[in-house]
Amino acid sequence: MTGRKSFGSDNHAGAHPAVLRAIVEANTGDAVAYGADGWTEQVTARLREAFRADGGAYLVLNGSGANVLGLGVLLRRHEAVVCADSAHVYTDECGAPERVLGTKLLPVPAADGKLTPELIAGQLSGRGDEHFAQPGVVAVSQSTEFGTCYTLAELRKIADFCRSSDLRVFLDGARLANAAASLDCSLAELAECADVLTFGGTKNGAMGAEALIVTRPDLAADVPYLRKQQTQHASKMRFVAAQFGALMQDDLWRSNAAHANAMARRLADGASTVDGVEIVYPVQANAVFARLRPQHIAALQRDWTFHVWNERDSVVRWMTAFDTSAADVDAFLADIRSTATR
Amino acid sequence: MTGRKSFGSDNHAGAHPAVLRAIVEANTGDAVAYGADGWTEQVTARLREAFRADGGAYLVLNGSGANVLGLGVLLRRHEAVVCADSAHVYTDECGAPERVLGTKLLPVPAADGKLTPELIAGQLSGRGDEHFAQPGVVAVSQSTEFGTCYTLAELRKIADFCRSSDLRVFLDGARLANAAASLDCSLAELAECADVLTFGGTKNGAMGAEALIVTRPDLAADVPYLRKQQTQHASKMRFVAAQFGALMQDDLWRSNAAHANAMARRLADGASTVDGVEIVYPVQANAVFARLRPQHIAALQRDWTFHVWNERDSVVRWMTAFDTSAADVDAFLADIRSTATR
């Protein structure tokens, strides 16, 4: 880290002050452990309502945990998962779903990180033949790993296809807030398109808190046991709940996400005018993917923190967060411009 | 919860003020995610030194996570675990080790929750025969589920036996601080007796933070991957690290534990003088197990929070925490006395 604002990850940001305040305020005397406390009861009821999730909301500790738990709730014992080959569950979790669930992930090359009914259908040819992996769940990410968002219409098409094809929909919502802000839609509208989804708090300003949202009541019964077995059950749960309490208060989650999205937009707009910089995916959330000249990248990295996404193609990823300021973006843009002309 | 101090669990307590302060202080700007930050580097170095653990210290999110990860680091793919039939990993984790690791736990009835070389040896008769589960790891808890502690001599005997029997030792240290305080020994002296152990922060005053301590350097290489796969890797790791930073500062962990132990001692001493109350295990940490008359239990539970451990035998468990005061204990004792005489 260089001391300047990081564009490396929305995980590089700290916690939102309101989140910390909520944690401190929750530290009042005793509370029953493992979620039977007032903070947890209140915030899970609130999440359940916001998502209109008849199967309930369940707090967990991190994004991998939420993803593996969500897939586990949906999968029959022998089933496989269809996902984009860029999906976080496929590429960034060290094989956690395979290890913990014993499932096979069937990766599909997907432009902009987005699946379509056609792409999903292409994975179903071996159904009913015991030699082939049997897809039971389709995993979509909203927003995607490439900072794109499915439109509600796109998501609904996938959901409809899946429902008519005996497939369940899992939605990885580590950045669901960014998507909801980008689409200017409600959480419930997104939840309608999934059987189980995650709602990421950590990248949105929490210290470490994610929620599993179960829209179908028939899926709820096993969640507590699976969460415990998958080691995602917190004893002092009130402190996880308090974080979500702060994010849900006055829709802080939405303003945090909208701000991060706006900063990404500002960055992309500015950078796209720089010679030698090409924005490679639509900027629909809080990520900007750009192609730069290799020496340009090297020069920028001396002072700024960000990931080279694809070294061969000279593509970098710039992430913004709830606490990225316009001044941060402008300072970065100034250096993008100046290094480009060297 | 009744508003009075809970004797239900050391997980009912909140966080120690110093822990919260450390979290707030860690919230300064950006930090690289997933543990490559200064807080994590510093505190894991400190833990490594305190435990003289050449394999390093690794932060995780909760006790079940620490236990499953620790067993996973030690087990060859086909091996089984010998443990006391009262062990937390056997009875209280919903079968998490079996689910995540696919291992078999071989429970041994053990007085006071403590294994001995003789009890372990009794599980080895099928070794070398492929039809029988093959013990590879012995899991001990320090302090035990019954609030007892192995002496260092007892632990060393187990360690010696295991080393000469091709068995590795896993030590569940969810309450290791209480044991170290009780035995007045160093963390390193305890670590000497195990290949991998856990060091519990949560029950000691953290919000949610546990450490995996690896004493053998040859075991270290796989830990980061296993931690990631088992969904115990925190993105904003600095906030987990900060908690341990506070506990390690001036050995706060030890004073917290010593205080909790003293409160348990005070409670046991007081209760043992009450007619109809029998203390059923040696009180060597922060738990008191007592046999009461059934109607006595019912009366006490109206105003106080605690677990009935064994309904049939009328045995209850009373836990103390870092924030249990002498006044709390005395008020509880007064009611124990008054309900006993009704």
Add this chain to the structure above:
Amino acid sequence: MTGRKSFGSDNHAGAHPAVLRAIVEANTGDAVAYGADGWTEQVTARLREAFRADGGAYLVLNGSGANVLGLGVLLRRHEAVVCADSAHVYTDECGAPERVLGTKLLPVPAADGKLTPELIAGQLSGRGDEHFAQPGVVAVSQSTEFGTCYTLAELRKIADFCRSSDLRVFLDGARLANAAASLDCSLAELAECADVLTFGGTKNGAMGAEALIVTRPDLAADVPYLRKQQTQHASKMRFVAAQFGALMQDDLWRSNAAHANAMARRLADGASTVDGVEIVYPVQANAVFARLRPQHIAALQRDWTFHVWNERDSVVRWMTAFDTSAADVDAFLADIRSTATR
């Protein structure tokens, strides 16, 4: 092996001549692989009918495979299994169910190897609490590891209890033939008491063939995929089917079992008259458990093959098979008598 008839295991016997004939006869030209052949279709239809098993019959390769598959068909992802602590799945399969299914087995001490509703009920106290293993399946063995048989009334009581307690019944029928012969009942009467059961061919005179019987049609859909994933699907399936074809022909399975049972009876009757020999379990199938003096055991083992079941208690196990002759038994009895008087 000493050249004399082994009393070590019904697995020591070879294959029944009719089984070998059927294999040779099935070797006529090509057949579609993986069970889409006439032999398989015919014999699975026949098994389905004999067991009145609306979920169908599925051929597998060995007993461990049948047991793990059967449990896997019945278990929800997070559930545990209640079984007798003497159950083969618990003691003799190297932890295969835990490894392959990730389930926890909850062993219950059970006299004569037989569970009862009361013993099962004792394992249900933690239901609904996510910290405790959640029993979903009860595994019974018929005949048991101790050569005893549940009566039909006993089995029905277990089945009724399980059905009214949201538990499914798995029946390990590695020696189901011996039980059916002993109880003089039909296979369908036994199948009525289970959701899934196995029907062992191997110990009954096959070379290597077991059947999984699924009584509930709603459980059938996943079996072929689970069988494939658990590596129990044979490519040249007709040769597995042919073995069962021979055993089903004129109920050869029943006469094989009845003969083995009669030989065990003859052996027990003879041995029980010998001074210093005590039969320790009711002899209701093809196993005789006897307590002998240690020096008696040692003397006998010079000439005869059998297992010392429990060295400490001087208990041995004598198994009979479809090909154990009365002369074999009488020769063995003569030596039991003569060594006893030395």
Add this chain to the structure above:
Amino acid sequence: MTGRKSFGSDNHAGAHPAVLRAIVEANTGDAVAYGADGWTEQVTARLREAFRADGGAYLVLNGSGANVLGLGVLLRRHEAVVCADSAHVYTDECGAPERVLGTKLLPVPAADGKLTPELIAGQLSGRGDEHFAQPGVVAVSQSTEFGTCYTLAELRKIADFCRSSDLRVFLDGARLANAAASLDCSLAELAECADVLTFGGTKNGAMGAEALIVTRPDLAADVPYLRKQQTQHASKMRFVAAQFGALMQDDLWRSNAAHANAMARRLADGASTVDGVEIVYPVQANAVFARLRPQHIAALQRDWTFHVWNERDSVVRWMTAFDTSAADVDAFLADIRSTATR
């Protein structure tokens, strides 16, 4: 099946008469179960010698079982497998390796089904970073799913690359005999290039028998336990051993394979002269992949059994077996010619 010789699979063939004879001959009285019999001891010693395999030879029941066991022997708990995207373990086993081992398979598009050091190297970029799957094993198939063979030089290059890259080599040898016959090399020359390999008996004329060959002695200790846990341990093992005994006798395995290869060669040579037929992979074992006109395929399938491998590209697979005769091939060729000209 049409009554004519199947070109659908080498699994459609029955057993070689010598195999059946060996089984019948092994049915002489009692034998100790689970492999402690003379047949098993003899044939595993012979396999060990033929492969110069210091880690020993282990008999299992089918190809999926051999593959999963072999990968399991080689994988550290957290590791992933690099394989061709056409590999049987990736495409044809319903996700068995993922389910049983919890490993992730990393598929690589590979021309002719053959990996190269360059293709393998392309999967190693995330090594050392805990977020990414960590390859520990490279799985090659010999012969491949496309009927091609690695040359010994190609295999050695892969083995050298792997050894210098901390990767172990697993070789799926379901059709190893066909490769050895095709390359005119010894089994030991092939075994030199792998840490663990399988030697398929079933497709070579056995009824159902595969061998796991472990070349490194340090890997041998865990095999029996893993085989038992993975339900691949036969009780009446002598009948599995007898099958391999027959195949090893006078190198029957080689003549069976050489014959099948020759028939594939004959078929390919004949078909390649037919207008509208294109052979799409080098014919180096017992498989012929051909592109035909769709209506040509439909016409042929009326009378002959074979698989359409790729419907979109009109590619079919024709397999030959140890019992495919020249007359069978010629009759098939005649129909290929006549349907092509319609």
